[in-house]
Amino acid sequence: MDNIAGQRSGLSIATHIATALLVLLWIIPTLGLFITSFRDQDAISQTGWWRALQGAPQPFVLSVPVEDQVEVDGGTWVLETNIFEGETAAGLPPSVVDRGRVAAFGISRLRGADTDPGETLETRQGVAITLAADGALLASSPEPLEGALALPVMLVAPPQMTLENYTEVLTDTDAEERAALLERGTTLDRLLFSDEALFGPFVNTMTVAIPATIIPIVIAAFAAYALAWMEFPGRGFLIAMVVGLLVVPLQLAFVPITIIHEWFGIGKSFLGIWLAHTGFGLPLAVYLLRNYMVGLPRDIIECAKVDGATDFEIFRKIVLPLSFPALASFAIFQFLWTWNDLLVASVFLPSDTESTVMTRFVVTSLLGSRGGEWHILAAAAFVMIAVPLLVFFTMQRYLVRGLLAGSVK
Amino acid sequence: MPVIVTGLITILVGVGGMVAYFWVSNYLLDQVIYPARGENIGRNVRRATAIRPWLFVFPAVFALGLYLVVPVFYSGWLSVTSFASENLAARGRFANYAAIFSSGGFRIALLNNFLWVLVVPAASTFFGLMAAQLTDRLSWGNIAKSLVFMPMAISFVGASLIWSFVYHPDPEIGILNALRTAFGAGRGITFIDGDIVDSFWLMVVLIWIQTGFAMVILSAALRGVPEDTIEAAIIDGANPFQIFFKIKVPQIMPTILVVWTTITILVLKVYDIVAAMGNQYRNLEILPTQMMQSFDSGNYGFATAISVVIMVLVLPVMIWNIRQSRAEMR
Numbered sequence: 001m002d003n004i005a006g007q008r009s010g011l012s013i014a015t016h017i018a019t020a021l022l023v024l025l026w027i028i029p030t031l032g033l034f035i036t037s038f039r040d041q042d043a044i045s046q047t048g049w050w051r052a053l054q055g056a057p058q059p060f061v062l063s064v065p066v067e068d069q070v071e072v073d074g075g076t077w078v079l080e081t082n083i084f085e086g087e088t089a090a091g092l093p094p095s096v097v098d099r100g101r102v103a104a105f106g107i108s109r110l111r112g113a114d115t116d117p118g119e120t121l122e123t124r125q126g127v128a129i130t131l132a133a134d135g136a137l138l139a140s141s142p143e144p145l146e147g148a149l150a151l152p153v154m155l156v157a158p159p160q161m162t163l164e165n166y167t168e169v170l171t172d173t174d175a176e177e178r179a180a181l182l183e184r185g186t187t188l189d190r191l192l193f194s195d196e197a198l199f200g201p202f203v204n205t206m207t208v209a210i211p212a213t214i215i216p217i218v219i220a221a222f223a224a225y226a227l228a229w230m231e232f233p234g235r236g237f238l239i240a241m242v243v244g245l246l247v248v249p250l251q252l253a254f255v256p257i258t259i260i261h262e263w264f265g266i267g268k269s270f271l272g273i274w275l276a277h278t279g280f281g282l283p284l285a286v287y288l289l290r291n292y293m294v295g296l297p298r299d300i301i302e303c304a305k306v307d308g309a310t311d312f313e314i315f316r317k318i319v320l321p322l323s324f325p326a327l328a329s330f331a332i333f334q335f336l337w338t339w340n341d342l343l344v345a346s347v348f349l350p351s352d353t354e355s356t357v358m359t360r361f362v363v364t365s366l367l368g369s370r371g372g373e374w375h376i377l378a379a380a381a382f383v384m385i386a387v388p389l390l391v392f393f394t395m396q397r398y399l400v401r402g403l404l405a406g407s408v409k
Numbered sequence: 410m411p412v413i414v415t416g417l418i419t420i421l422v423g424v425g426g427m428v429a430y431f432w433v434s435n436y437l438l439d440q441v442i443y444p445a446r447g448e449n450i451g452r453n454v455r456r457a458t459a460i461r462p463w464l465f466v467f468p469a470v471f472a473l474g475l476y477l478v479v480p481v482f483y484s485g486w487l488s489v490t491s492f493a494s495e496n497l498a499a500r501g502r503f504a505n506y507a508a509i510f511s512s513g514g515f516r517i518a519l520l521n522n523f524l525w526v527l528v529v530p531a532a533s534t535f536f537g538l539m540a541a542q543l544t545d546r547l548s549w550g551n552i553a554k555s556l557v558f559m560p561m562a563i564s565f566v567g568a569s570l571i572w573s574f575v576y577h578p579d580p581e582i583g584i585l586n587a588l589r590t591a592f593g594a595g596r597g598i599t600f601i602d603g604d605i606v607d608s609f610w611l612m613v614v615l616i617w618i619q620t621g622f623a624m625v626i627l628s629a630a631l632r633g634v635p636e637d638t639i640e641a642a643i644i645d646g647a648n649p650f651q652i653f654f655k656i657k658v659p660q661i662m663p664t665i666l667v668v669w670t671t672i673t674i675l676v677l678k679v680y681d682i683v684a685a686m687g688n689q690y691r692n693l694e695i696l697p698t699q700m701m702q703s704f705d706s707g708n709y710g711f712a713t714a715i716s717v718v719i720m721v722l723v724l725p726v727m728i729w730n731i732r733q734s735r736a737e738m739r
Contacts, residue, residue: 011649019553022536026557026617029571032584036574045579048587169482207416222431223469229532232462236738238470243734245477247674247727251700251716255709256483259473274419279476282469311461312435340564342681348705355434359566360609363685374574374582381570385563392562396555403622404629 037378038161040095041343044374057103057154058096059113064137066145077141083153086137096157103154105131113154142250165379172197195353198380201361206387208345208357209338212277213331219278220285220325226288228293229301239290240328245283254281254347261348270355273348280344281334288333291405292326293319329402332395336388358384427468434464443635481720488713497710505714508698514693518694521608522722525695528609532616532670534665537623541631542653554628558621564600564617565681572614573686576600603690612692614682619675623668630664631657670726677722 014365033048065087069079072207083089089097104113107121107129115121117133127141131151139149168174171191173181181191192199226232229241257276258268266272296319304314320327340346342359349355356364369374392399438460439445443453463616488505492498497508509515540557545551562566577583578599580590599605634657642656658665680697687693696719703711 015543015547019547019550020541022540023553023556026560026620028584029575029617030559031493032561033571044582046581048581048584050584050587116460136537190587198472211416211423214420218424218427219468219472222427223466226462226465230462230465233458235462236735238466238736239738240731241478242473244727244731245473247475247723247730248481249678249716249719249723251678251697252484252713252714252720253480254700254704255713256480257476257485259483260479270415271419274423275472275474279472282473283477286469286473308440310435311465312431315465317499336562340567342566342684343701344566346701359564359681362566363681364639367685374577377570378574385567387560388562388564393555396558400558400625402457403625 006055012162033378033381036342036374037165037382038163039375040160041165041375043159052159054156054159057156060092060096060153060155061109062088062151062153063091064148064149064151065344066139066148067140067173069141069145070146075142077144078138079139079141079145079149081137082135083131083137092155093157095160096155098157099160100135100155100157101133102131102135105153107150107151109150109152111152113152135136152328163403165375166383169376169379169383170197170199170202184214196365198358198383200354201356201358202357202383205339205359205384208228208273208277209335211274212281212338215274216278216281216285216334217327217331219288220282220330221320221323223286224289224293224317225311225319227290229298229314229319230311237342240282240284242290243297246287248283250280250343258347268348268350271347273344276344276348277334277341281337283332285330288330288402288405289323289326292323296322325398325401326405328395328398329405332391333402335391430463430468437460438464447618454618482719484713486715487709488717491710491713493708495712499535505710509714509718510713513542515696517605517692518696518699519718521605521693522695524608525612525615525676525679526673526722528612529615529619529676530669532612533624533672534617534627534669535627536616537668538627538658538665540620540624541628542657545631546629554621554624557624560618561621563618565614565679566685568618569682569685570609570619576610601687601690601693603687603692605692607687608693611682611686614686614687615679619672623672625662625737626668627661630661631682650735670729674723674726677719 028394032049035052036044039049039052046058062083064079064081066079068081069077072078081088083102084092084097084100088163102117104115105117106113106115107123117131120128120130122128125141125143127139127145127149129149129151130138131153137151139145145327164175167178169177171188172194173191178191182188191197194200205338227242227324240371253276257279261267261272266275283333300318300322301314304318340359341357342363345357345360348362349357358380362377366377366380430579445454445455445457445458447453462611489502494506497504500507510646540554544557547553564570575583575585578586578597580586580597583597585600590597600610639652640659642652647655678697679695680701683693683695683698684701688698696715700712700715700719703709703715
């Protein structure tokens with residue numbers, strides 16, 4: 001058995017590594033866009049998100065004025081200044097001036113910034129130059145300095161995380177526009193509900209998803225009880241029908257239901273999409289709930305019957321409370337599906353801006369007109385997936401249980 | 410926000426209406442139509458018991474019938490009776506089918522759909538199986554599983570955005586191009602530019618989403634493999650790979666098939682990813698995007714004909730599912 005035990009431990013290290021790689025591969029795409037959604041618009045195009053935390057050193061050539069030099073000890077000219085202040089700073093981006101530090105510096109343009117901050121370099125003219133990480137510059141020269149010192153440097157600005165992208169996408173105004181509009185008397189909720197803002201679609205998505213989750217549960221629970229615990233002719237056929245309908249492509253229903261909705265006067269509306277989601281969600285709901293209810297202990301239900309309980313009472317007081325896990329798992333499925341859906345929404349909701357949902361808004365408005373603006377797209381993506389992710393991480397247990405009830409016996 | 414208010418009213422009316430329906434109909438049945446008293450008590454109770462199941466299933470059967478069963482036949486009917494032009498109508502009952510099958514776009518879409526069906530279920534099931542086996546006895550297996558499973562919660566549109574960012578042509582933005590540059594490639598490449606093989610990059614998105622699903626189910630199946638078969642294999646000197654491929658995999662084969670077919674069905678219906686990532690390219694089209702184009706332009710004949718084609722592709726799985734479930738019930 002020795003060799004097997006030996007193999008095990010070698011294999012187990014390999015397992016750890018392989019799993020870590022797999023997990024990394026799976027979360028990197030999401031992580032990338034998530035980090036991006038908090039980054040400054042300029043930073044996104046300058047450096048990759050994977051360098052967002054360290055901040056990328058950027059090369060600059062500084063031109064340091066020498067007017068402030070003083071003569072000390074007769075014959076030595078000394079310049080003490082800070083490159084992040086005064087005239088030198090004028091040529092640098094504000095983010096670097098505010099939070100930047102020196103990553104490297106040099107004295108020759110040809111060799112570039114090749115020396116660590118804090119060290120001292122001497123030019124051919126005998127000028128000793130020290131540049132500290134915080135930008136403090138000390139130059140001492142045997143001759144008076146003339147013109148300006150030209151120093152190649154690498155400067156790092158630490159990353160700044162911002163919520164601005166989210167505000168921008170929810171209100172469709174950048175910081176300046178928003179300030180100007182608010183000053184002119186626009187209220188915040190007028191911004192939130194403007195045509196191009198994401199907040200309206202967020203509310204609409206919620207309006208679609210919640211009724212479309214609750215209504216099918218109620219309908220399905222009764223049917224599932226009957227299919228699980230009541231004897232009647234045609235039961236087997238109905239169960240087979242539900243199983244068959246599980247895989248019917250939604251596309252098949254689009255034209256007929258559109259015509260039927262027109263005919264009933266529902267047309268394209270929220271009522272229409274609630275009904276459509278209810279119909280499309282029912283096969284899975286009935287299937288999951290029936291599978292679960294069939295597994296409930298027969299004794300309890302028969303005892304209740306003997307004690308004179310009606311089916312309605314058994315359903316309401318025994319079966320429904322005991323089926324909570326199955327109800328929860330279907331609710332999660334249906335909520336995720338209706339929240340994330342693009343297809344059904346494009347068919348059954350009107351195409352005006354007041355009733356668009358987030359997925360549709362992203363595909364038609366954002367990807368079309370602002371396809372290159374990743375600060376907007378990233379924030380929009382995470383507004384869109386925040387709620388499903390929250391549901392997923394808090395209710396994962398039920399989701400897994402539901403999946404298993406549907407596929408593994 | 411009037412829409413929210415109507416939403417809340419709908420919930421109340423929907424749920425309240427359903428509860429009221431069940432309560433009132435049961436009350437009528439038990440107290441008014443067939444009361445459990447009087448001279449016919451025995452007959453009445455029997456009749457009430459025979460009718461009650463139908464009260465319970467009626468709303469569901471009605472909704473399923475109206476929203477799924479009727480449309481299957483109605484679509485079939487429309488596909489042979491609704492024509493976009495007189496010209497087409499003159500060419501006989503199956504003119505819509507003849508027209509779509511002879512159009513280049515449809516054939517590309519059909520081919521792409523077949524590629525999707527070949528690649529995505531196979532890859533998702535494979536990665537899911539690997540992930541399930543890897544995380545099986547791991548101390549941090551549950552965390553790993555939960556992270557691989559997470560894309561399941563992300564919408565196809567959100568996933569498309571996430572991956573468009575990964576595929577970004579600028580090496581300072583897209584991580585794939587950054588890796589290529591790090592390994593010495595010159596400039597970034599555009600991954601999705603309408604080549605027929607670019608569908609592969611879109612499939613990656615769906616594989617990324619579906620692997621978690623496959624993993625969750627297969628990992629439960631792996632747990633169910635009887636311990637003694639594995640112990641017997643160890644005593645016979647099987648190495649871990651032999652145990653996995655020759656002992657465990659054959660035993661969970663039925664579950665692997667279920668996972669495979671479930672993902673296949675999903676792949677046939679997927680629309681959002683192509684709509685969000687490759688909509689402008691004809692070469693990347695699949696049947697659902699073709700169907701939506703006809704639908705949006707009001708050509709109901711083509712739209713229903715394409716959806717019937719999708720239905721026909723799904724049909725074998727449907728029959729297999731029904732047989733499985735009937736076999737289980739006996």
